Structures are given as structure tokens and as C-alpha cells.
Amino acid sequence: MQVRDVMTTKVITVRPDTPVSEIARLLVENRISGVPVIDEENRVLGIVSEGDLIRRLEDTDDGRRRSWWLELLASPERRAEDYVRAHGRLARDIMTDLVTVIDEGATLAEAARLLEEKQVKRLPVVRDGKLVGIVSRADLLRALALAPSQEAKLDDRTIREKLMAELDKAGLGYQPYVNIVVTDGVVHLWGFVGSAREAEALVLAARNVEGVVSVDSHLSVRPALGAV
Secondary structure (H helix, E strand, O other): OEHHHOOEOOOOOEOOOOEHHHHHHHHHHHOOOEEEEEOOOOOEEEEEEHHHHHHHHHOOOOOOOOOHHHHHHOOHHHHHHHHHHHHOOEHHHHOEOOOOOEEOOOEHHHHHHHHHHHOOOEEEEEEOOEEEEEEEHHHHHHHHHHOOOOOOOHHHHHHHHHHHHHHHHOOOOOOOOEEEEEEOOEEEEEEEEOOHHHHHHHHHHHHOOOOOOEEEEEEEEOOOOOOO
8 A cells, every 4th residue: 555545635735925824824724733835836845833833932022031051052043043933924934844755656664664763743745746645644544454455456546536536526625634545445534524414425425436335434523613
């Protein structure tokens, strides 16, 4: 099984000149922890995570400063970088630009090794250097939990592609927190949707795709923003 078989293809991204306030809004509204920063050619330039935003809150102008010995050890370049990250207003100012990406044709074992080595939760997936998806630790765990008897077949990949095309055609393709895995003709739906009706529509679309043996839905309805 390859990364392309389990990755999430609907990725929320930002540009280098996206304001920090807009990035924070995207993270909150879409209930995600980070967004890739891409250029006009869809190449990954960096990632802005919720951690980057939290560090800005920790480094405020309320009189708190790091200890004198840390100030002493910090180089002028490091102090300048810290200042830009704390006060920058655009994605390019605060993003992490040393980003590890993985090719869509890589195996799940390769993805797991990279996630462990880099100590990250997710990897941008590229095709010819351009962003095509995101694969997370959760995606790999779900694929392993399915315990397929053999490597993903071309038929399974074709089924998944047909389902994605059907969802796009029906206007249901933009599901940033829904992941679809197909093994031995069985469609597994994971993640969160906005309503029970959306979940029903996704299951129905999967059942109508040629070659699907059955549909196993693990979809949950996410609570509305502000709900207690």
C-alpha cells in the first residue's frame, strides 16, 4: 500500500502573504492544527502550525523576558529570528520552512519512518514536487488497523479515484477532515462531517461506485463552533 492510497487529498493551504490572523481563523474554523504554505506553482514552502501561533502568544510585550543567560547565549541572528516570529504579520514571517515532504508513491513504511525520525504528526505529499495531499500518523494507523491480506491492488486505487471523482461531481468533494481508505473493495470512511445528512450522502456515494463490495463508515458529526 502506498501513501497515495491513504492520504487526505483536500488540503487547506495558505500563501506566503496570508495574514497571521487569517491563518488562525482557518485553523479554528476547520479544526486543524497546521496548514502548508505554498507558492503559485503549488510547491510547499513551509508549514504554519498552531504551535507557531501559540509561541507568539508566549512571547508578548507584557514585560516578560527569557532569562538573562539565554539572552547572553543567543546570537544577534537568533534574536532577530525570534523577533520576526513574534511580531511578523504574514505566513512567511512565522512559518517553519524546513519541511519534510514525501512522494505519493512512497510506501506506508517509508512514511512511518519519516514521521518517527522527524517527530512530526503529518507530512505534505507531493507529486513531481507539487502538493497533492497530506498523510498523518492517524492515516497510517487506520490503514494498519485494517490489516489487509496483501498490498493495495490497482482495483482498490481505481475505486478510490472513482469515489473521489463522484464526490467532486456531487459537490461533496471538499471534506478536509474525511479520509477514505479502500482495501479489497471495502470502502472505509473516517473523520468528521458537518451533519448526519452529509455522512449519509458519503456512504451512499461510496455504495454506488462500481467495484465497491461494502462500505464501513466511521464518520462522526462534529459539534458546531461554540457548542458546549
